[in-house]
Amino acid sequence: MKAFKKRTAIRIATVSIALASLASPVAWYVEKENTEEGIVALAIEESGRLLHHYDAVNLSGPNTVEHAKSAAQTISGGLFDIAEIYNAAGQKLAESLTSEGEAVDFYLTAHGRPGYTQASYESLKLPGTRWVLRVFVPLRGSDNTITGYFEGVRVVPAWQHRQILSSSLTVALMVCLAALLCGAALYPVVVHLSTDNERKAREVLDSHISMMEALGRAIAKRDSDTGAHNYRVAWIAAFIAERMKSVPSGREMQGLIAGSFLHDVGKIGIPDAILLKPGKLDEAELVIMRTHVSQGEQIVKGMGWLDGAHEVVAAHHEKWDGSGYPRQLQGEEIPLSARIFAVADVFDALCSKRPYKEPMGFDDAMDILEKGRASHFDPGVMDVFRPLAADIFQKLANISEADAHDLLKERIRQHFEMQ
Incomplete structure (x- = not known):
């Protein structure tokens, strides 16, 4: 869970920082544009007031040029550094520039008669x-x-x-802070939901494992054996499998464990x-005994989480x-x-005590397995x-069923993600 919390914190922080990095420049740009528009709106409103004051809106009277010049001079000394007034035909009637306006006028692009x-x-x-x-x-x-x-030009001081x-x-910093705070607020919610989901998944998995163990015990009871072998x-x-060059994936390992147990x-x-x-089974009895493979396939096939066990159940008596x-x-x-299981099954059968035999010594058991190399067993698995x-x-010498259960439980916790 600690690893999950760390991963979650890193991912949420990364997303929050990414959002802040994207949103902050956008917020900066929008705020800059809004501020510009505010300045322009104020300038237009104020210039309109002055134009009306100097009667420089109706540009068709006898004193039109004088009114336009007076308005342009007043406006250029206030909100604008360059003020130009044109009549309806687009002819310039007046122009006034401040020193700032004269300094920038050279760089401004000329245009034809206005008609907007x-x-x-x-x-x-x-x-x-x-600017x-x-x-x-x-x-x-x-x-x-x-x-x-x-037309007016304002040199922004x-x-x-x-x-x-x-x-x-x-504004950009506020957006950045909001994104980070949002991520911080989401973190405990995500962790809580994940913890609750993990708890429910653990309960489901525990019930599956309990069912698997119940099936294993039922098999052992019918076979006059304890469940320790499973x-x-x-x-x-x-x-x-954990030491194979290509370690089976999570689902494959789960299937191997469940299939070996069942x-x-x-x-x-x-x-x-x-x-x-x-005693020894006759040929007809042996045929019936071998049907336990197909019957096992029917039991585990279609049981959802036990589907992965099908490979071992179906092929645990195949030979190389x-x-x-x-x-x-x-x-x-x-x-x-199934090839991995075959080695594990024969080795345990040889080295463990059964109602009908004593355990075999390590060297004798290994001799038998070596003789079966490339005939019964996969040479790669044997290596x-x-x-x-x-x-x-x-590790397994004289081990009790309870101890064997605990050993397997460690592997289940690791490969069924129950840490």
Whole structure:
């Protein structure tokens, strides 16, 4: 769970920082544009008031030029550094520039006669650090017809430039902080939901494992044996698989463990007279006994989480040279999990005490397994098993069923993600 919390914290922090990194520049840009538009709107409103004051909106009277010049001079000394007034035909009637306006006028693009019908503006970056806002406003009379045009240029002073930048950065930082706080608020919610989901998944898994153990005990009882063999072979198979060059994936390992534990589940369907017969089975009885494989397949197939066990249950009696049953599979036609199990099963059967035999010594057991190399057993699996065999033998010597259960439980916790 600690690893999950760490991964969750890193992922949420990464997403939050990414969102903040994307949203902050956007917020900065939007705020800058809004501030520009606010400045322009104020300039247009103020210039309109002055134009009306100097009667420079209706540009058709006898004193039109004088009125336009007076308005342009007043406006250029206030919100604008350049003020130009045109009549309805687009002819310039007046122009006034401040010293700042004269300094930037050279860089402004000239245009033809104005003919626009809507107010607009453009933001220009000039050489050096100068920044200007250029405004275009159609003048309308009382009947809403266009009577002329006003064009103004404002050189944004340094203090206002800093104010816009400061305001934009403040908004950007607020958005950044909001994204990070949102991530921090989401973290405990995600952890809580995950913890609850993990608890429910654990309960489901526990019920599955309990069912698997119940089936294993039922098999052992019918076969006049304890369940220790099932625990041991499942643990040995997992132990071998963990040291393969290509370690089986999570689901494959789960299937190997479940299949090893339930390899003989089909014996539930074998009659007691055959299953519990003390002597050697005759040919007809042997045919019936071998049906435990197909019966086991029917039991585990379609049981959802036990589907992975099907490979071991179906092929645990196949042999590398093709002399096994029920399908006479050969070599790598046999699923890897079944090939691993075959070594684990025979080794445990030889080295453990059964009602009908005493345990075999380690060297004798290894001699038998070596003789079965490339005939019964996969040579590759034997290569992995051989250096592990002595440790496995020592680990399982005289082990109780409870201890075998605990050993397997460790592998289940690891491979069924129950840490």
